[in-house]
Amino acid sequence: MLNGERKIVRPLRWAMVGGGRLSQVGYKHRTGALRDNTAFQLVAGAFDIDPERGKDFGVNIGVEESRCYSDYKTMFNEEKKREDGIEVVSIATPNGTHHEICKAALEAGLHVVCEKPLFFTTEEVIEIKQLAEEKEKIVGVTYGFSGNQMLLQMRAMIEKGDIGDIRMVELQYTHGFSATDEADKYSAAQKWRVDPKIAGPSFVLGDLSTHTYYMSQLIMPDLKISKLLCDRQSFIESRAPLEDNAYVLMHFENGAVGRMWTSSVNAGCMDGHRIRIVGSKASLEWWDSKPGELSYEIQGKPAQTLIRAMPYLDESCNADERLGALHVEGLSDSWANIYLKFAIAIDAKDRGDQETLDNLVYPDINAGLEGVRWIENCVRSADQGSVWVDFEYEQKTHLL
Ligand code: NAI
The missing domain is CATH 3.40.50.720 (NAD(P)-binding Rossmann-like Domain)
Structure with a gap:
């Protein structure tokens, strides 16, 4: 704690x-x-x-x-x-x-x-x-x-085999704030998001889905995409070539399959950030709107809701607990957990303490690299006409 x-x-x-x-x-x-x-x-x-x-x-x-x-x-x-x-x-x-x-x-x-x-x-x-x-x-x-400790609980349970072999990975980060083009005209923050010179090669794939993609990697560090198909749209035409909605289908090297839905035109949606991992024995599901809860559904048994700060949770999860049971935590605590890890990493780097760095789980430059790689692969698939493409990892060989 x-x-x-x-x-x-x-x-x-x-x-x-x-x-x-x-x-x-x-x-x-x-x-x-x-x-x-x-x-x-x-x-x-x-x-x-x-x-x-x-x-x-x-x-x-x-x-x-x-x-x-x-x-x-x-x-x-x-x-x-x-x-x-x-x-x-x-x-x-x-x-x-x-x-x-x-x-x-x-x-x-x-x-x-x-x-x-x-x-x-x-x-x-x-x-x-x-x-x-x-x-x-x-x-x-x-x-x-990604600093939410229930994600570390998911990571620990999946590693222990609590849900069996991973079969399906359901990722979603959507909202409806850009359902019309109103904000594109008056909001500085929205204007640059749909300008490729400032936003880069994508809108929602970069703005939203990089978060969820990193969180999936945090939860399942061994799961690697082998190929994907990305279908992206600009429902507000002036945003083209940048997408305000995208569906991505994924195949993983272990035989699992998955999908990501990311959107800023999911009209009326205020609660669209979700990760569901389906295994051969059970499923785990986390919603950003209830960050202190984790749904654990074992096939053939009543569904359970695991609650933050309880002693039955994994040590790695409770190590990042701040307020204790009964008291609500949220996004600010998640940011505080990440920043604390940045501080620990910086201090370890300055002291030459490689052991601490090797054991610290936090979004480092490799996590940034994987996010950019994810966008590149999605855009490559979409721009070829939404075709299946092999996920390109080759840059990694001279990095790691
Ligand atoms: P914004 O448009 O609301 O704010 C940008 C700020 O940067 C403004 O204060 C502006 O004056 C300042 N600025 C721009 N160029 C500058 C420069 N050269 N020197 C100093 N200040 C400069 O943008 P927003 O939404 O805050 O996004 C900023 C970044 O944060 C983006 O990369 C975005 O993707 C990311 N972001 C990340 C979130 C997260 O949860 N991690 C949430 C929202 C945004």
Whole structure:
């Protein structure tokens, strides 16, 4: 169980690029990183594309005015001159800026936490992975839902064989907020999401399904896709070639099959993030809307609901418990769990503690790489006319 006591010797000096006043995701980063004030301390930022608004915002959340910078390049240069300069930076800007900011941060000697989808291409991730290795730095990726401890419970039960052999993998991350094109016109956050120059080669495949895909890999680390078929649509035509809906069929190397449904036009849907794993003996199902519950259905027996924080859960699951039974946890706790692991990874890297790094389960740069690889394979299938394609892993050979 976590209670905020320090896991590393002192909090890391942390900054943000983006994540300012009008950003959707900035507060989630801060709520995660600053939950345990023993892990990170927010000391600087280039919070906004608009320097004045960024400075005003930074001061309002308690950052010293002189350390609220007009842009990330100035921040990296100025902070390098200080003895108490920043050690790690989080990048919470639109997709198309991640690669250049990440590269500049590593070159400035910083550890990095970056938003998903990490970059546009696997080549870019490989380049940054090599740079991070050279600089001996961590790159973490904020798959924000993946810190929910019930996912570790699923991982432990599947590993123990509680559901038998995996047969079907049902993944879904959908919502209905883009069912019309209204927000495409007035919302800055929606405008860039449907612009390939800023969003990259996909809309919902990158924006939504990379989360769920990573969570499936977290739960079933040995399951590998052998081929997939992706059918993607732009129901709002102006979004083409970027999809606002996609179905992906998957075949796995062990004979299992699966599907992912990802959509921003699932009209009326407020609760569309689900993972169901069907085995030869039983099934497990988790819904984001009830993050503290896990449905365990054994064939021929009454269905069970496993509840967070109970002693019957696996040790790995309860190790990430924060509030204890009877008290509701949610997305903020998930982010806090991920950020705590980023802090532990950074501290271990700085100390050269490879054993800690090898045993830590968290979304690192390989998780970012797999997300980008997933998008590339889906887009390749869709753009060839929604045909089955072999899932290309070949880049992995010179990586791992
Ligand atoms: P947004 O459009 O709401 O906010 C972007 C922010 O970045 C704004 O504050 C803007 O002023 C700032 N910005 C843009 N360029 C900048 C630059 N060069 N320097 C400094 N600040 C800059 O975007 P949103 O929705 O917050 O998404 C940002 C990133 O976070 C995207 O990559 C998105 O995919 C990801 N995201 C992840 C979520 C998660 O659960 N992990 C949830 C929502 C978004």
